[in-house]
Amino acid sequence: MPDTGATDKGKSRTTLDFYHSPTQFRFDTWNNLEEYSSRLRTRQMRKADVAALTRKTKDAIALLQTIEKYNAFPSREDFILLWQLFDNQDFDLLSRIVARIARALIGGTYRSRQINVRVPTEVEDKSEINQYFDESSHQQRPYFEVLFVDESSPQDVKLIRESLRKLRRPEDHFIYDIVVVPSFEDALIAVLFNYNIQVAVIRYGFPLRSEHHLEILQRYLVKIDESEYEDSLDIERGPLLGNLLAELRPELDLYLVTDAAVEGIAGNVTQKFSRIFYQQEDYLDLHLNILRGIQLRYQTPFFTALRKYSRQPTGVFHAMPISRGKSITKSHWIKDMVQFYGINIFLAETSATSGGLDSLLQPHGPIKKAQELAARAFGAKRTYFVTNGTSTANKIVVQALVKPGDIVLIDRDCHKSHHYGMVLSGAQVCYLDSYPLSDYSMYGAVPLREIKEKLLRYKKAGLLHRVKMLLLTNCTFDGVVYNVERVMEECLAIKPDLVFLWDEAWFAFAGFTPTYRRRTAMATAKRLKARYRSKEYALEYADYQKRMAKCKDADLLHEKLLPDPATVRIRVYATQSTHKSLTSLRQGSMIHVYDQQFNHKVQEPFNEAFMTHTSTSPNYQILASLDIGRRQVELEGFELVQKQIELAMTIRERVASHPLLSRYFRFLEAKDMIPAEFRPSGIGSYFDPDKGWRNLRMEEAWATDDFVIDLTRLTLYLGLTGVDGDTFKNSYLMDKYGIQINKTSRNTVLFMTNIGTTRSSVAFLIEVLVKIATEFDQQREDASRVERKLIDKRIKSLTKDLPPLPDFSHFHEAFCAGSKRKVTTSDGDIRRAFFYAYDDENCEYMTIDAATIGEAMKSGRSLVSASFVTPYPPGFPVLVPGQVISEEILAFMRALDVKEIHGYNPEIGLQLFTEELLQRATKEAG
Numbered sequence: 001m002p003d004t005g006a007t008d009k010g011k012s013r014t015t016l017d018f019y020h021s022p023t024q025f026r027f028d029t030w031n032n033l034e035e036y037s038s039r040l041r042t043r044q045m046r047k048a049d050v051a052a053l054t055r056k057t058k059d060a061i062a063l064l065q066t067i068e069k070y071n072a073f074p075s076r077e078d079f080i081l082l083w084q085l086f087d088n089q090d091f092d093l094l095s096r097i098v099a100r101i102a103r104a105l106i107g108g109t110y111r112s113r114q115i116n117v118r119v120p121t122e123v124e125d126k127s128e129i130n131q132y133f134d135e136s137s138h139q140q141r142p143y144f145e146v147l148f149v150d151e152s153s154p155q156d157v158k159l160i161r162e163s164l165r166k167l168r169r170p171e172d173h174f175i176y177d178i179v180v181v182p183s184f185e186d187a188l189i190a191v192l193f194n195y196n197i198q199v200a201v202i203r204y205g206f207p208l209r210s211e212h213h214l215e216i217l218q219r220y221l222v223k224i225d226e227s228e229y230e231d232s233l234d235i236e237r238g239p240l241l242g243n244l245l246a247e248l249r250p251e252l253d254l255y256l257v258t259d260a261a262v263e264g265i266a267g268n269v270t271q272k273f274s275r276i277f278y279q280q281e282d283y284l285d286l287h288l289n290i291l292r293g294i295q296l297r298y299q300t301p302f303f304t305a306l307r308k309y310s311r312q313p314t315g316v317f318h319a320m321p322i323s324r325g326k327s328i329t330k331s332h333w334i335k336d337m338v339q340f341y342g343i344n345i346f347l348a349e350t351s352a353t354s355g356g357l358d359s360l361l362q363p364h365g366p367i368k369k370a371q372e373l374a375a376r377a378f379g380a381k382r383t384y385f386v387t388n389g390t391s392t393a394n395k396i397v398v399q400a401l402v403k404p405g406d407i408v409l410i411d412r413d414c415h416k417s418h419h420y421g422m423v424l425s426g427a428q429v430c431y432l433d434s435y436p437l438s439d440y441s442m443y444g445a446v447p448l449r450e451i452k453e454k455l456l457r458y459k460k461a462g463l464l465h466r467v468k469m470l471l472l473t474n475c476t477f478d479g480v481v482y483n484v485e486r487v488m489e490e491c492l493a494i495k496p497d498l499v500f501l502w503d504e505a506w507f508a509f510a511g512f513t514p515t516y517r518r519r520t521a522m523a524t525a526k527r528l529k530a531r532y533r534s535k536e537y538a539l540e541y542a543d544y545q546k547r548m549a550k551c552k553d554a555d556l557l558h559e560k561l562l563p564d565p566a567t568v569r570i571r572v573y574a575t576q577s578t579h580k581s582l583t584s585l586r587q588g589s590m591i592h593v594y595d596q597q598f599n600h601k602v603q604e605p606f607n608e609a610f611m612t613h614t615s616t617s618p619n620y621q622i623l624a625s626l627d628i629g630r631r632q633v634e635l636e637g638f639e640l641v642q643k644q645i646e647l648a649m650t651i652r653e654r655v656a657s658h659p660l661l662s663r664y665f666r667f668l669e670a671k672d673m674i675p676a677e678f679r680p681s682g683i684g685s686y687f688d689p690d691k692g693w694r695n696l697r698m699e700e701a702w703a704t705d706d707f708v709i710d711l712t713r714l715t716l717y718l719g720l721t722g723v724d725g726d727t728f729k730n731s732y733l734m735d736k737y738g739i740q741i742n743k744t745s746r747n748t749v750l751f752m753t754n755i756g757t758t759r760s761s762v763a764f765l766i767e768v769l770v771k772i773a774t775e776f777d778q779q780r781e782d783a784s785r786v787e788r789k790l791i792d793k794r795i796k797s798l799t800k801d802l803p804p805l806p807d808f809s810h811f812h813e814a815f816c817a818g819s820k821r822k823v824t825t826s827d828g829d830i831r832r833a834f835f836y837a838y839d840d841e842n843c844e845y846m847t848i849d850a851a852t853i854g855e856a857m858k859s860g861r862s863l864v865s866a867s868f869v870t871p872y873p874p875g876f877p878v879l880v881p882g883q884v885i886s887e888e889i890l891a892f893m894r895a896l897d898v899k900e901i902h903g904y905n906p907e908i909g910l911q912l913f914t915e916e917l918l919q920r921a922t923k924e925a926g
């Protein structure tokens with residue numbers, strides 16, 4: 001039960017600390033109010049209890065009145081009514097009205113009809129105003145809210161609302177209501193708390209501070225440094241607020257209403273506004289702009305074109321008998337296909353690229369437009385749709401930018417598509433080691449020091465000009481997130497035109513919530529470009545140059561480096577599996593580009609690479625779903641991602657605070673997955689079972705630390721259950737309860753929340769974990785001494801006997817020119833090694849037991865892998881073609897108890913290069 005959350009001294013805030021989400025707190029407070037008022041209705045209580053309950057009811061109404069000032073529903077008038085009923089002690093009507101409000105809020109029905117809390121639902125449904133909500137076509141019009149920042153009186157607010165309502169027309173595609181807040185701080189709270197806000201109209205003459213001091217809402221304010229707004233003049237405040245809102249929620253349409261000439265303000269701070277109105281009195285212009293702004297985000301050029309096409313009568317005298325469903329509906333044997341999928345999908349299947357459609361290989365119509373809209377939504381300069389997953393997107397980018405002989409720095413535990421990309425492009429591959437998390441049989445991410453060390457070595461060897469690209473996975477499968485800005489900044493200081501490819505296969509959603517967005521490739525590229533152009537940076541860099549004048553190259557590793565603004569170029573690419581974290585059909589993926597050098601010399605090879613990997617019959621349904629997925633994130637990405645994070649927090653909290661669950665399970669936290677040296681904030685956990693979420697400074701960790709944890713990826717540690725990850729996944733979660741997960745390690749399983757996760761699915765998961773934990777309890781209670789010993793042995797094996805994770809060993813000298821250089825470098829020609837293996841006489845096979853490969857190793861022979869060897873888990877190659885096999889790698893492979901190892905057949909053994917081939921290849925390499 002939440003308390004009032006007010007900051008009055010002396011009030012307990014214990015329960016509030018357990019609310020990470022004001023939305024949850026809001027809904028629970030309405031539910032509590034319903035319960036208090038309905039209990040008061042019965043009046044069968046002691047006097048003291050009635051008094052206590054009356055006080056609670058009063059506090060709850062007061063609290064909600066403050067919270068609801070940031071929402072259009074329930075309205076100010078609704079609260080006047082609630083107070084009247086409370087004062088008249090009409091708890092019967094009060095509880096019924098509160099119940100209606102709570103239901104409308106929690107069920108979201110206020111979005112689809114005008115709720116008049118005073119009238120019964122049936123009458124209300126037929127009301128005149130609801131005709132504007134419910135179109136005769138039965139299609140519900142999307143609803144949103146418009147924020148007005150204005151110090152208006154309640155009468156003025158009423159006037160604005162009524163003036164805008166009068167402008168509604170039945171043919172409008174959307175419907176909106178307004179929320180008016182009186183200050184800068186209130187506006188910030190409103191856009192972060194109220195997901196319905198899509199538009200902000202910033203008027204003039206409003207103060208900085210909010211008069212409300214609700215702690216749960218004030219938490220939003222700690223995310224921004226207000227000091228720079230303290231001294232702002234009235235005239236500047238609107239534009240400053242606009243900039244800040246655009247940073248927090250870039251999708252919002254912003255309008256400025258002013259009574260002064262803002263062009264004069266330094267730095268043209270009005271760029272973020274869609275339009276500026278001078279002393280607005282006429283609402284029609286504003287109203288039409290508001291609707292048009294939403295329409296610009298709502299449009300889906302390719303989906304719309306495809307729908308239109310599917311309705312046109314056409315005769316097909318070309319390929320694709322399935323088009324129009326003809327080959328199916330005519331069939332005697334496959335009619336169930338149409339029954340299952342419905343006819344529309346076949347009406348939309350065509351090989352046409354004209355007639356209103358477009359070609360992905362050379363887009364000029366609706367696909368081009370849809371890609372442009374996606375670029376806007378994801379903060380890119382350009383976006384390309386890919387219909388064969390990020391596996392293909394990665395190969396396109398690598399082929400486009402890397403030519404044979406170019407050096408690429410790449411994390412060794414990256415997705416296999418990158419390793420194949422290296423083979424295809426003929427890159428000299430320099431593998432980077434991630435820090436190991438041996439206790440959990442998984443890797444973390446690559447420390448910046450490791451990257452800098454490699455770059456500085458190339459500099460010393462005089463080879464920096466050949467280093468083309470740094471390729472990293474952000475976030476990793478297990479949810480480790482890089483400090484993207486720091487990595488790019490320091491690398492650019494060493495190599496100012498380095499190309500970055502960030503594999504964001506799992507991170508497409510991150511662009512739609514402010515804290516996560518800061519660590520995405522596109523947002524960082526944009527920020528860095530602006531930073532290096534600024535006067536402030538020029539001064540910072542001049543200062544840095546003075547400080548670093550005496551610094552030797554050898555010391556650069558220990559310094560925080562800054563790039564030279566005169567030479568730095570921002571060249572950033574990100575690949576995202578839209579289908580993994582946003583709405584898209586399987587294989588829907590996007591390449592986002594923010595490259596200051598994307599001129600014809602880059603664009604042409606990019607187009608060639610795109611052609612190389614793209615089918616001439618790309619799937620239209622996937623393309624349409626990418627278009628729709630983009631619409632969704634531009635209109636509700638903020639809401640859905642916020643909820644996804646909140647639900648992940650709820651799962652973490654429930655497991656940590658549940659006495660039974662916490663005996664067997666725990667979710668890994670920052671302190672488990674990120675060594676302390678990479679967490680300068682000192683923050684190791686975002687939740688404490690005793691103290692709740694408060695004071696855990698997650699924002700601070702995200703602002704400063706080298707790595708942070710994506711909370712929506714929940715790694716459940718199973719060491720204390722005695723059940724390994726694979727068995728837990730298959731025999732417990734899947735077989736018994738139908739819960740599907742993907743990744744496991746020896747002693748962990750990975751759960752994820754996504755934008756489709758619901759509160760009930762979270763409740764189901766917790767319920768299942770409780771059932772499994774109860775089963776474990778029962779097993780232990782019933783176990784004989786021998787059985788108990790067996791369980792203990794299994795627990796020991798999962799918690800203590802874990803094989804250390806091996807680093808990348810090195811390439812054999814036949815494939816590593818750098819091994820003979822004065823300053824040795826470790827990059828290898830993986831492509832040469834890969835194709836040598838095509839000739840059988842170059843290869844032999846050895847099993848990994850001590851008698852076979854062990855003896856060969858003892859004899860001093862170089863054992864070099866001729867293929868990729870990838871165990872699942874961990875799911876990345878422990879051996880690549882040309883790599884020397886080390887004792888550690890063998891020990892790791894022997895200790896692995898996984899069933900699936902790609903590239904390794906236990907009966908035949910590892911595929912190795914013969915000694916003759918190695919001698920020949922070494923000679924050929926010169």
Ligand SMILES: Cc1ncc(COP(=O)(O)O)c(C=O)c1O
Nearest residue numbers: 388389390391415473503505577
């Ligand atoms: C890091 C990473 N990159 C790329 C991919 C490939 O993505 P897709 O399945 O969209 O081809 C995956 C797939 O799991 C991945 O984990």
